[in-house]
Amino acid sequence: MANAKILLIEDDLTYSKIIKNFLEKNEYEVDQTAKINEAFLMLDKKSYDLIITDYRLPDGTGMEVLENVVHNKKNTRVILITNYSDIRTAVRSMKLGAIEYITKPINPDELLTTVNEALKSPPTRGVPEDQAPKAEKTVKSSSKSQVNDAYVVGKSPESLQLEQYISLVAPTEMSVVVLGESGTGKEFISKRIHEKSKRSSGPFVAIDCGSLSKELAGSELFGHVKGAFTGALDNKTGHFEMANGGTIFLDEIGNLSYEVQIKLLRAIQERKIRKIGGTKDIPIDVRIIVATNEDLSNAAKNGEFREDLYHRLNEFSLKSTPLRERGEDLFHYAAIFLKDANQSLGKEILGFSDDVKEIFNTYSWPGNLRELKNIIKRAVLLTTDDYIHKESLPVDLLLPENSSSQKSNTNDLKSSFEVQEKAMIIKTLNEVKHNKSKAAKILNIDRKTLYNKIEKYGID
Structure with a gap:
């Protein structure tokens, strides 16, 4: 431009x-x-x-x-x-x-x-109010980025089992909870369920609950009428109404306030919603899939999430396994991302050198598939040889402390990741002089999650 x-x-x-x-x-x-x-x-x-x-x-x-x-x-x-x-x-x-x-x-x-x-790239992230959701098979909320990548089934036993579970639950009307770390493809899994369901011709609406402010979450999900509150200058169609006849995907469901949880429970039980400030009930026909990287079961037991809502949502659960625990999937996806990057950048890189393969195998991949994709695209851009060498990788990826083999005396990859996570939390707390609110903000987690991790790792 x-x-x-x-x-x-x-x-x-x-x-x-x-x-x-x-x-x-x-x-x-x-x-x-x-x-x-x-x-x-x-x-x-x-x-x-x-x-x-x-x-x-x-x-x-x-x-x-x-x-x-x-x-x-x-x-x-x-x-x-x-x-x-x-x-x-x-x-x-x-x-x-x-x-x-x-x-x-x-x-x-x-x-x-x-x-x-x-x-x-198209700058618009939202769906205009005057566009009917029925005209779009997939609708993104303003809080989700546009993603055009197709779902790819992995080759590891964990991925094959996940695909089997998806095929079993997709044709049903059961609500599904998708568990997993950030970057493991929870939205892709949810859309895969939608595409294999009887609702595939209807809209798929994805919302990141973590980005919804407490004040406007109810309006975003259920809509509002003109004059319902300061700034409500017109009627608004909520995401539930937009998803009618299809599937709504609520990512980071644990971030919803108690008041919104009550409204969500009512929507599930009665199959009706009411706009903020409205007086009429609106019938809805929506399947709900939610995702979280928290333990909702413990949150429900501790009173941090409504237990009745948790049981309504958790009719079936799926686990999206971290990339570091998926063995042969690493280079299966790496090959796919390499092909995509070649096409995008007009290159013809053939593969990865042995030293890069070793680095990939020992790295813990905290950003999972999204991180892998971006690292490969960057490396393809910088590579002038037929194969990607370590000189084309980000410097931090080459540091010994980022190697899972250096992080722990055990071969347990989960333990290796936890060592890194603990170190990051301690480092951040020290930087902000143990101001937990600031630390939570920098770490991009809520205070509740930070306190849980502090207790889990025994951090003073």
Whole structure:
């Protein structure tokens, strides 16, 4: 996009100047700032095609910028810059609506390619109110990024068993809970269930409950009538109504407030919803699939999640296994992502060198499939040989502390991951002087989850 306007938010002034000069040499118009508050003021005064923001900033995080843009600047795209220790945040940013993320240290060619691709991507993340959901087979909420990848069945025993379970539950009307870490493909699994169900001709509506504010969650899910609250300038169709005749997927279900949980329980029991401020019940015909990376069973027992709602939702559960525990799936998916990257970037890389295969085998993959895909795409961009070598991998991936074999004296991959997680929590707590609210925000988890992990790992 010629002369596209870019806003760069980066507090490392030297780094910011280098990026600005580089992009300007490639005929982009670039404004820069080091703080979120200043960025918001600039966004009010000027329209930008793209925002490139660092995750860690003096007065907040890049996620705050992303959330603001998703809700207020529909025509602006966002790229998040992260360190490798923030990989989970990067994955979450894609779910919230970021076009892409890149990791430090930034390679100029990678940056330019990412910017060019981002500016070609459709900026709109939401579904306009006046578009009938029946016209769309798949509907994304404003809090979910557009994903066009097809579902691919893995080759590991865990993946084959998962596919068997999907085939069994899909034709039924049972509510399903999909369990698994971020990046393991819970939404893909849920859509796979929908596509193999009797509702496949109806809409599939996906909502990230973790990005819904407590004040507006009820309105987003169930809709509202004009004048129901300050800012309700028109009637709004909620996601449940949009999903009528199809499937609704609620990711990170544990983040819903108690009040919204009550409304959700009523919707399941009575097959009716009522808009915020409305007086009429609206019948709905929707199948519900939910996903979580928390233990909802324990949350229900501890009173943190309604137990009656949990049992209504948990008619059938599926587990999405982390990539590090799926053996032969690693290079099965790596080959698929390599083919996709070759096609996307116009390259013909043949495969991976032995040293890269060894690194892949020992790395713990905290970002799971999303992380693997992005690392391979970056490596393909940087590779000039027939095979990808370790020089094309992110520097942090090569550090001994990121190797699962160096993290633990055991061969148990789960234990290796827990060692890394514990170290990350301790490091973050020390950085914020044990301010748990700040730590939870940086780690991209809620305070409840942080407290549970602190107790689990015996962190003082």
